[in-house]
Amino acid sequence: MTTTSRIIKDSVDNLRQSVKRVIVGKDNVIDLALIAVLCRGHILAEDVPGIGKTTLARALSSAMDCTFGRLQFTPDLMPSDVLGLNWFNQKSNAFEFRAGPVFNQIVLADEINRATPRTQSSLLEAMQEGQVTIDGETRMLPSPFVVIATQNPIDMEGTFPLPEAQLDRFMIRIKLGYPSEEEEHDIVLRYQSGSTPPSQETVIDSEGITSLQRLVSGIEVQDNVRQYIIDLVRATRESERVTLGASPRASISLYRASQARAAIQGRDFVIPDDVKALSEPVLAHRVIPNSGARLRGYSQRSIVEEVMETVLVPIERS
Numbered sequence: 001m002t003t004t005s006r007i008i009k010d011s012v013d014n015l016r017q018s019v020k021r022v023i024v025g026k027d028n029v030i031d032l033a034l035i036a037v038l039c040r041g042h043i044l045a046e047d048v049p050g051i052g053k054t055t056l057a058r059a060l061s062s063a064m065d066c067t068f069g070r071l072q073f074t075p076d077l078m079p080s081d082v083l084g085l086n087w088f089n090q091k092s093n094a095f096e097f098r099a100g101p102v103f104n105q106i107v108l109a110d111e112i113n114r115a116t117p118r119t120q121s122s123l124l125e126a127m128q129e130g131q132v133t134i135d136g137e138t139r140m141l142p143s144p145f146v147v148i149a150t151q152n153p154i155d156m157e158g159t160f161p162l163p164e165a166q167l168d169r170f171m172i173r174i175k176l177g178y179p180s181e182e183e184e185h186d187i188v189l190r191y192q193s194g195s196t197p198p199s200q201e202t203v204i205d206s207e208g209i210t211s212l213q214r215l216v217s218g219i220e221v222q223d224n225v226r227q228y229i230i231d232l233v234r235a236t237r238e239s240e241r242v243t244l245g246a247s248p249r250a251s252i253s254l255y256r257a258s259q260a261r262a263a264i265q266g267r268d269f270v271i272p273d274d275v276k277a278l279s280e281p282v283l284a285h286r287v288i289p290n291s292g293a294r295l296r297g298y299s300q301r302s303i304v305e306e307v308m309e310t311v312l313v314p315i316e317r318s
Contacts, residue, residue, distance in 0.1 A: 019034075173285040233250050
């Protein structure tokens with residue numbers, strides 16, 4: 001293990017332990033969320049209500065000494081409620097800018113698919129370019145900048161499906177799922193004295209996160225592994241079961257996420273298993289099944305799994 005990989009692994013271990021003081025089990029979900037943070041990526045947490053999506057977002061924020069903003073998305077939420085607005089100050093006789101919650105390092109967009117498409121789209125520029133444009137003036141967002149959006153399944157009442165352009169800006173989609181019986185006992189015991197979450201320790205500041213992000217970007221990816229990533233993404237576009245496959249942005253996301261997974265496991269190089277483990281979380285939400293596939297019961301996940309079986313896996317380095 002090199003010095004770089006040890007630094008990353010030790011830091012992530014501390015972050016993981018801090019989050020696990022609040023989140024019971026779900027080790028893989030926690031690691032996926034940390035991978036996204038290390039890659040400057042955004043997280044989409046999708047599952048039924050009450051699973052702990054919002055709790056996970058708050059736990060991640062508490063583990064990092066970053067500014068935190070929360071948005072409760074509702075049908076009447078306006079873009080100005082997200083981004084901010086220029087308002088006229090009568091005392092100074094001038095317009096002043098009032099920043100919205102998006103001007104934070106960690107932004108929780110809670111139940112994002114309950115807002116109208118117009119409000120959802122207000123995050124597009126912020127998530128892709130780290131800036132927002134209001135009344136013709138562009139303002140930079142802080143660094144690091146991570147959007148953690150939660151959403152209920154789109155077939156639930158009062159929800160609007162996220163547009164493809166919005167989905168493509170989320171690096172990783174995670175699903176928590178119901179806890180096991182043992183885990184549920186642990187959850188009830190942790191919260192038996194009230195609704196306040198267990199105390200958490202802040203283990204890293206924003207400069208530390210930025211430094212880790214730079215280190216992760218230097219993790220080695222051999223030519224054959226990079227080709228494997230590209231082949232997987234291109235295969236989603238060629239599948240007969242989709243109307244829309246993964247974009248080049250997905251290739252970049254899978255490449256960077258694989259670097260982060262290698263790093264948190266103490267390696268300074270990516271192996272094919274890193275790519276395989278991340279293919280579903282990174283690619284599935286970007287794949288749009290066609291009507292025939294939906295009628296036959298194919299999900300986004302099963303399509304990605306099918307695609308993975310058609311792509312030749314490279315030989316690992318010795």
